[in-house]
Amino acid sequence: MLPDKMILSELIKGWGLDANNRGELIIGGCNTLDLGNIYGTPLHVVNEARLGATAESFLRTIKLKYPGEVSVHYAFKCNPVPGIIKIIKQEGIKAEVMSEFELKLALKLGYSGNDIIVNGPYKTDRLIEACIENNIRFINVDSLFELEKIDCISNTLNKSAEVLFRINPDFVPSGMNNGSAAGSRTGSPFGMDLKGGEVMAAFEQIKGMKRIRFRGFHFHIGSGIQDTDDYRKTLMGLKRILNYAEKSGFQVDVLDIGGGLGIPNSCEMTTLELLLYQAFDFLNSGVLANRKISFSHFADSVTKGVLSLFGNKKIPELILEPGRCITGPNQLLLIKVHQVKDRKGLKKWLIADAGIGTLTMPTYYEHHEVVLCNDTRRKASEKVTITGPGCFSADVVYRNKVMPKVAAGEILAILDSGAYFTSWESSFGFPRPAIVSVIKGRHSLLRERESFDHMISLDTL
Ligand SMILES: Cc1ncc(COP(=O)(O)O)c(C=O)c1O
Structure with missing residues (x-):
């Protein structure tokens, strides 16, 4: 209650x-x-004031805690209203987009290609062309099929592209709905299946692509994450693939850990809550008060995870793609x-x-x-x-x-x-x-x- x-x-x-x-x-x-x-x-x-302050605080906190380079990209899909994006942009936050429409919007709002990361399981040929033509910073590759397409389009345009491999780590954050968690291999189609060997296959495939350059990994495990330690746990699951990349001659310069951080006063229903609510009209209203989610805990957990994952290797540039935790509460x-x-x-x-x-x-x-x-x-x-x-x-x-x-x-x-x-x-x-x-x-x-x-x-x- x-x-x-x-x-x-x-x-x-x-x-x-x-x-x-x-x-x-x-x-x-x-x-x-x-x-x-x-x-x-x-x-x-x-x-407006609180939105700007939230964006500023997110950027400042992660920059303070992470000992390497950091780049924060607002996930447009979360709230793609130009007036809202402008407030976030003013604080020095860049852009993460997933469609031709969002890419056009980012360019129209004054982001340069180098400020933009492109995601999503539905990258049309036109979107991939636009990414390459506008020198988008990274295309986060969602599948082997897509990698092939990017290669083909970059050859046609005679222009190179830099990519991150989106990994499906098969990790469901605590308290989240199994059916929708974006990092679950049974619940979501996103990314390359780590357990099924797709990421390794992508390394083999990219070896023959002369215009596509691998720069690192990406994952996004869900939206509304309550326990910031889930980021550290996901990172720990990448140890083997990191070693595999190195052994295969690929350096991981960049690690993009997606978005997903939750907010203190609203949250997703758990699988059980959702079942009880949708089937029996039982709405649990005692869940909102006093949950502790802070940018500081989040930055600590991510930093700890990356440092532990990379050990004495050179730490990567860290990319983050927050949406909800910036706009949600404001x-x-x-x-x-x-x-x-x-x-x-x-x-x-x-x-x-x-x-x-x-x-x-x-x-x-x-x-x-x-x-x-x-x-x-x-x-x-x-x-x-x-x-x-x-x-x-x-x-x-x-x-x-x-x-x-x-x-x-x-x-x-x-x-x-x-x-x-x-x-x-x-x-x-x-x-x-x-x-x-x-x-x-x-x-x-x-x-x-x-x-x-x-x-x-x-x-x-
Ligand atoms: C790839 C990717 N990055 C970032 C986000 C933003 O997530 P959130 O709004 O939970 O921070 C999403 C949301 O679905 C996403 O799919």
């Missing part, structure tokens, strides 16, 4: 939020109710309750202007706190099911969420909505919302609300 909601107005400080003397929720010096009135709901609100989503339906003795529904079909996809598999904006002091007293406007019964924000009594017209804030909310959103019957940033009591638009004209702009009428 979450700590008594009577003290939620105190707890919200842990999210960098505040409440005024009427108990109304304040972000970046702006009243959430005013923001809802000015821009309408649903509305994404970005805490945004919230305002949604309005349109009507309350109470089926006596059965269930209470809050029908709101956002659901997973439109805006809150991550609430399907993650725990997020939901706060009543106009009265953060109102005591939690009942379980409700918050649904969206999508006219299908799966369009749910949460089932059986412990909430105060909420009335029609009141506004809720879904906290920690800065990671994978804007990326997943759709225009299912409704326009996508505006995005505003707030800082020191001022607010400005990062993206305007979609209009009817935007929604039909590509259609033949």
Whole structure:
């Protein structure tokens, strides 16, 4: 059970939020109710100062702790809003992209090819061409099939490319969902199968490629990692392949450990929680408070892992690709309750202007706190099911969420909505919302609300 909601107005400080003397929720010096009135709901609100400070702190901490060269690349997929990327870029963080669209966006926002790392299991020929033409720093090779393609395209263009091998280390971080962990060889298709010998085969294959240069390894083990020691453990699993590379005459200059670090106040449901929630509507709401995740612990664990892996060999340049831990905690989503339906003795529904079909996809598999904006002091007293406007019964924000009594017209804030909310959103019957940033009591638009004209702009009428 979450700590008594009577003290939620105190707890919200842990999210960098505040409440005024009427108990109304304040972000970046702006009243959430005013923001809802000015821009309408649903509305994404970005805490600009806190986002910049988080990005700066991540970069500073890892640079301080790691004794070699470090390069940090923000994972665009996490929240690809230009206004957000610009804030992160200002702090000296580079770009990690996984599609032609993201690559174009990175170049448009002023990143040079050398500032960009390219990932993903779906690299089209056009994307690979664009990588080579724009002198992208590293293409992280996902498979033998892809390595062959990169070789072929670089020969056609008569231009070389530098690559890292993406390894699937078959490691599932603790407390994560086996079905989705990106470093599991049964749960995800990503990377070359270490246990199955694909990485060794890639070394054999690359020997015959005169324009492709191997520079090191990459892995990404999942998103929302709670125990920073999981990075060290994954690194330990690379000992044999590191030795194999050296024996085969390849030097590992670079180690890209992907992204994935979790955030303190929201987390993915475990496999068991997800099963119980999706099958029996059982929502565990006692999981959010006081989990300890810090950049400092993370940097220590990674440094320890790399130093131990490399022993007395020259330590590699370290690349990191954080997404969630930079943007996740620095945004919230305002949604309005349109009507309350109470089926006596059965269930209470809050029908709101956002659901997973439109805006809150991550609430399907993650725990997020939901706060009543106009009265953060109102005591939690009942379980409700918050649904969206999508006219299908799966369009749910949460089932059986412990909430105060909420009335029609009141506004809720879904906290920690800065990671994978804007990326997943759709225009299912409704326009996508505006995005505003707030800082020191001022607010400005990062993206305007979609209009009817935007929604039909590509259609033949
Ligand atoms: C290759 C890669 N790097 C980085 C990330 C960012 O992960 P996170 O947002 O959890 O930090 C992802 C996310 O899926 C990814 O696939």
